[in-house]
Amino acid sequence: MTAIKIWKFFTREDLYECYQCARCTGSCPAMIVTPAFGPRETILKCLNLGHEEVVQDERLWLCCTCNVCEDRCPQKIPISDLLVALRNSAARRGNIPARLLVAIELLAKTGRSMIVHQLDEMRAHHGLKPLPSAPVEEVRGILKKTGLHEIVEL
Secondary structure (H helix, E strand, C coil), rough: CCCHHHHCCCCHHEEEEEEHHHHHHHHHHHHCCCCCCCCHHHHHHHHHHHHHHHHCCHHHCCCCCCCCHHCCCCCCCCHHHHHHHHHHHHHHHHCHHHHHHHHHHHHHHCCCCCCCHHHHHHHHHHHCCCCCCCCHHHHHHHHHHCHHHHHCCC
């Protein structure tokens, strides 16, 4: 499979609009958990080191795509779109964290990304009924339509 370069979707000039105010990073919930990660650092890495280096960095997967970075960006840089495009590119190269692969496998098998009995135990603890069965075949169909089956065995 051919690699899609990030510059197909974003020009360097777009990213140079970032004037390093750090609002994105200061607003990032992933930064609270992992201070070494931040949208601003990813933009700098794209500009200074290039696409290949960025898609090798496992910290790319820490983004929760909450879009707060975009909401706070005074330059309106589509940071979430950038991070999603980078993760898609990383996935095409097989650079997917092991914990995410486990979640994908669970999703394909059960329709949920959590171990179902643990989920039911958590819900029972809070006085909630177990969730109904997930439409596994429908979920698998969606995963195949996204091309995930070419990256991960479903």
